[in-house]
Amino acid sequence: MKRFQVKKVAVLGAGVMGAQIAAHLVNVKVPVVLFDLPAKEGARNGIVTRAIENLKKLKPSPLGVAADADLIGQANYEEHMEQLRGCDLIIEAIAERMDWKLDLYKKIAPFVAEHAIVASNTSGLSITKLSEGLPEAIKPRFCGIHFFNPPRYMTLVELINTPTTEAQILDDLEAFVTSGLGKGVVRAKDTPNFVANRIGIAGMLATMKEVENFGLTYDVVDDLTGKRLGRASSGTFRTADVVGLDTMAHVIKTLQDNLNEQTDPFYGSFGTPPVLAKLIEMGNLGQKAKAGFFKKVGRDIQRFDLESGEYVPAGEKADEVYGRMLKRPAAERLKLLRNAEGPQGQFLWAILRNGFHYAAVHLAAIAETARDVDQAMRWGFGMKQGPFELWQEAGWLEVAKMVQEDIDAGKALSKAPLPEWVFKGPVAEAGGVHTAQGSWNPSKGVFEARRSLPVYERQHFPELLLGEAGPKFETAGTTIEENDSIRVWTLDGDVLIASIKTKMHAISPEVCEGLMAAIDLAEAEYQGLVVWSGDEPFSAGADLQAMLPAFMAVGVAAIEDAEGFMQQMMLRLRYANVPVVSAVRGLALGGGCELAVHSARRVLHMESYVGLVEVGVGLVPGAGGLTYIARRAAENAETSTGKDLLPFLTEGFTAAAMAKVGTSAIESRKLGYVLHSDLIVPHKDELLFVAINEAKALFAGGYRAPHKRLFPVAGRDGKATILGSLVNMRDGGFISQHDFHIASLIANVVTGGDVEAGTLVSEEYLMTLERQAFCSLIVHPKTQERILGMLNTGKPVRN
Template sequence: MTRFQVKKVAVLGAGVMGAQIAAHLVNVKVPVVLFDLPAKEGAKNGIVTRAIDNLKKLKPAPLGVAQDAALIGQANYEEHLEQLRGCDLIIEAIAERMDWKLDLYAKIAPFVAPHAIVASNTSGLSITKLSAALPESIQPRFCGIHFFNPPRYMHLVELIDTPTTAPQVLDQLEAFVTSGLGKGVVRAHDTPNFIANRVGIAGMLSTMQEVDNFGLTYDVVDDLTGKKLGRASSGTFRTADVVGLDTMAHVIKTLQDNLDEKTDPFYASFGTPAVVQKLLALGHLGQKTKAGFYKKVGRDVLRFDLASEDYVPAGQKADEVYARMLKKPAAERLRLLRNAEGPQGQFLWAILRNSFHYAALHLGTIADNARDVDQAMRWGFGMAQGPFELWQDAGWLDVARMVQEDIDAGKALCRAPLPDWVFNGPVAQAGGVHTAEGSWSASAQKFIARRALPVYVRQHFPEKLLGESLPDFKTAGHTLHEDDAIRLWTLDAGEAASGNGVLIASIKTKMHALSPDVCEGLVQAVEMAEKDYAGMVIWSGDEPFSAGADLQAMLPAFMVAGVSAIEGAEAQMQDTMLRLRYANVPVVSAIRGLALGGGCELAVHCARRVAHMESYIGLVEVGVGLVPGAGGLTYIARRAAENAATSTGKDLLPFLTEGFTAAAMAKVGMSALESRQLGYLLDSDVIVPHKDELLYVAINEARALAHGGWRAPHQRLFPVAGRSGRATILGSLVNMRDGGFISAHDFHIASLIADVLCGGDVDAGTLVSEQYLMALERKAFCALIVHPKTQERILGMLSTGKPVRN
């Protein structure tokens, strides 16, 4: 089969979803043209232009870099349909109106390329009915594609086929969406609201019904149904506000219009809740209108009260006893909740029971297998465990009996019994729906293995569900050395003998913080790699890459030995960074999540960086009253000199200014793309859309560098801006201090940063070494750590996790 290449995408519809899908395509370097109706006044592309301009203002930001909005092509259906001929994928994302979609399909059909895939981004309309409006030649290349909002951040994409969709088309699209867009794909059957919204909205409606039954308030319920329950931190009602109550009402109406008591035994629970109806009538649609279940007035958060039809103070928390219950192992947790006497515990058991009941009843119709349901709920609704996973974790048959007892007693929302496969046959014998063989398919009555598409070869350690036999990165492969701080290992035991092997260093400390033991381990890894391997990758399996130096580990040594202990620890970190930079094998850092402070310094001293799109990189030490002390400032000064050397200008300071600002203001790149703008990633570094492909790409980068004849860079001297550059920077800092924009301690820290970056009290253009600047870093770091105001900041951060401004 010829490889399906997506060289250009057309997105039809410049509404909220269409524009943000286009933005994410730009993030991952896919050329895209955004279509909409011609504007009635002004420029014909006016609707699209306004939508693209709005992308720059949205929070959370749909674009990795705001100015990349200019890369989205603009078109309208009247003038530009010919452009569709050059598109390999066409994503229709107009309003959820069947008649509008069918009318648009008739317009575009003559312009669709013979090889192009056409997909409708709908949250619940019948894909089969939409397909029927297309010519027979296009029907095999048509399917549903359901992105979750916001498309950049939500991992889930549902793909929905029709009876006429060619199987290879879905495989091709799954490969592109997975590797090209970085998404987790589940395949849903063509049923109302597909998988995630079907189960998720039914769960939200169930929750709202049980809230009324037990007389709880929205803030208490959100406290109970957020992180404590292993779900999204926004809970139930804040999530509804974020989604938009109008959107939620539309999804509910899809259920109401397309289901009945025969097709869904829970149908009686699908009425639009009275509170939702009232909020819609008041025009309170949630976050988009700044009022929904909650409203913020100044610094106060208020919640809606249906009885008074007004807002009242919010902020109530759940009873602490239930927080303790929810920390128990799954089996004990569910038993405690079921037997709880208080309404909060009874409420929690009720919503969990309802979720198990609903998922079991509908598994056979909405999904091919239980894995797709659990992954959809993880990726689309932020659940730590999907409903089947939690059920299995708590003891399959024990929970099944408890649920059935409640159904028989009339306590459940519907009287339909659990399916027979729950109690009898392979699932009961296996103790759940997820096994080493695969996940249970209620329609096929067997366990179904994961799809073996070539794209999944790129995922050495895919996200796995409880009960699956996938390898665990913590124990997989061949271990060469392991202690409490670090594990040094390879994917295969024979890699050293092959001469093509890559050594992996995985940091094990909390938040992958850099301790003296971690530094020793990294140096040991370099020595092992230089002896027996082609390259080395620093990859720790999960987030974050590294939250920085382990300040808590430093404090005891500081209390006993004073500042000399700190200076020794900093010197060790700096030596480690230089050992990585000048290693005789290429060292690649595989970055996912936070790479802050020392984590950023670790990354920038590697030969190459491979970063997941959602990587947040920066030197943030000023937040705890310190300066970067493990080579971060030295890196900025060296890069400024290297960049200046390629310029015709003689002045070094302009190349230093951005790096100084980033360090002095603790700027963090809020995407890998933005981190590249800040200079923490280079143009030669690789940005990877899918988190589970990071190790695969990093290993291949290390091998490619080695095969290309990698040699460590020369240790060169480079020029610094000197005392005149420092004076210029200090001048602007004085204005900021005197204007009240920074505190006196901020001024002091920034002046020390300027001193290091400019090379101290030397002439402009003086040639210095990295070791020279690192010595200045250590001196500044140690001077600050004994400063009372810095100690206030450190203790404040360690105790509250928030910066102290003093």
């Protein structure tokens, strides 16, 4: 069967979503052309040009590297329709108007390639009705595709078919969206607002209604409904501000226009909340308008007060008694909240009960299985657990009885009873909707397994829901050696895997010992070694706390020994006789960055943050990070006809001295921590698959470790130049005296110390300078202030 390949994508519509979808396609190296109407004045592509320029300014950035915005092709509907013929996927993302979309379909139809998929990015319009405006030849290749905002960061993409969509088309698109874009796909039925927004917006409306009932303020509600509740840290009202109050109002209107009391028994709760209507009338549309439920005034945050129509000081927190309740096990937690006497506890039970009630009543209509609902709420609304997961964890029948009692007592938002399958049959017998056999499909009356598309074979350890069966990385494969700090194991018998088990995967002396042993074993019996720890972070750095007891007992000599041992481990990685591949996801900071850069290859999830950050605690990189910067500068200089090393050293020195962290794997490449030979993987759950195959490919290609060789350094002249810049920064008040001292030590290492420019040095020589600098700082009072401040508060101390 011919493989579906996406060589080029067209995005129609340069609005907020269209432009950011195009940006994410650039992130994952998919050529894209962005279309919009021709501008009435100036350059014909002016609308698209302005949208692309705006991408460079947005925070959080939709692009891995802002300059990559220029890789987005620009087109308009009058002059460039022929470009559509070369596109394998066309994503329509214009405004949510059925008539506008249908009119655009008529214009593009003659230019759509015979194999191309056409997909509408809509948050709630009927995909079937949209398909009716297409020629018969395109209908089988048309579906809905709903990205969540912002597309780079939000995992969820909903795919919606029509009665005429070919099954293979949906499978092909799911494979591309999953592996190519790194997203989690949920297939939704063609109902108003699909799955995530149907459940999520109904939940937000219900929350706002309960806020009125219990008289709570928006800041207290956000404190209650954020991380404490296992949801996005922005809570309810801050999330609404981020989404945009006009966007939220549009989604609400979709519910209002397409549902009624007969089709949705909760319809009476779908009225636009008065506070939302008032804010929209004022033009306070949330974050993009710099005012919504909240606004920032100077350094202060204020909240809107509907009664006065003014903004008042915010920052009120929830009663801590409910914070303690929310830390209890699920069953105990829900009972405590249901029986709470205070309004905050009653409010929490009410919104959880409403969520269970709504999800159960609507499951059959909006989704195939309960899995789709829970995944949609995890991936689209940042919930730690979907509603069915929490319900199941807390005791399925017990919670069901509590919810039904409230319904019967008139406390719920609707009189609709829970469906019969909740209390009788397979779900009741299994104690929930997620089982080893699959998740509950109420339409078929069975537990249905996940789709087994070939793309999912790339995910050795997919994200599982509570109650689902599947392999867990902590126990999978064959364990070779394991202790409290590290597990060395193999999945296939060919490649060894080292998984760090310490908190934040910090690198302790025990971890170093385990990695050294793993290298020995890999060289003797395996094709390679992959360093992969299963979840985030890759490693937050060296374990300073593990070093402190030895430091207190023996003094700085213990620190020097520990650093020396870590340096030996890094060199052992670099010069191993089998390829060592670091599979990086999340943070790779300090020692974690040093571990990655000393590996033969790096395979990184795109949302990885790599950098040498030791300056933040008053130290310098001490496990080979500065040596790496000096060596890479020398290697890069070899390609130049000039003899001055300093231009090649500047970027690396600045990154270390300013603790710069790449905010994506792509940006980390610009900082020099990721090479062009390294692989960047869009989907987090494919990281191990790609890393193992990269190790095998290197081995099959006859991998040999690099030669140990001497390399030139910039010497005292280069150091003097750097110090001159640092003096200006210190005297100008941009850095403190201690910052100047630390940066001077970094400059001394990366330039090779007091030697002539061009002097050939070894890695061991520079590592000695690193150790000396590190140890001189560990006993410095101001560095100790920074370390204690970080350990106590988690925030850098500036002194």
